[in-house]
Amino acid sequence: MKNYIKELRSSSKLSQAELAKICKVSRQTINAIENDKYDPTLQLAFNIANALDTTVDRLFVNNPKYSKT
Amino acid sequence: MKNYIKELRSSSKLSQAELAKICKVSRQTINAIENDKYDPTLQLAFNIANALDTTVDRLFVNNPKYSKT
């Protein structure tokens, strides 16, 4: 699932490490999610959205076509 | 995390089994999520929201226990 974490994080002038700290996860978790290695848990998705002053629906773009099979 | 799946599902006149089928998960998964046994994956959250014609942010209410500064 595509997301705009990198873009919004850059706008907020936060490093991956800083965002990770706010969200209470490892820097590598933020990095992996930004690079679409896997999706975050729903809770973490909300935490990241809050940290970046946006919503889950704006931050993550789900293509319903590619729903889980 | 609290959610309004049960309420919206009832409004839509869908059974847990029907919603599960639309979302391509087991009936027990829908039941467990409705009863707050665990949170769904982000992808499933989007699928359920789509099926109930709403958004993830409206369907799930996050307690901003961990929020920005």
Added chain:
DNA sequence: AAAATATGTAAAATATTTTTGACATTTCGG
């Protein structure tokens, strides 16, 4: 150019979600 900061990546261990199968209870229409 060197130092400091930031980002990318990966494997193994850990944690969480989902499935499967089963059975009990509740709800609802006929």
Added chain:
DNA sequence: CCGAAATGTCAAAAATATTTTACATATTTT
């Protein structure tokens, strides 16, 4: 009331996500 549909629950296993540790490259700052 009876039977069917719907819901609740449980345990074990499978599937998926996160953390940790470690190191590499890249970018920025001085």
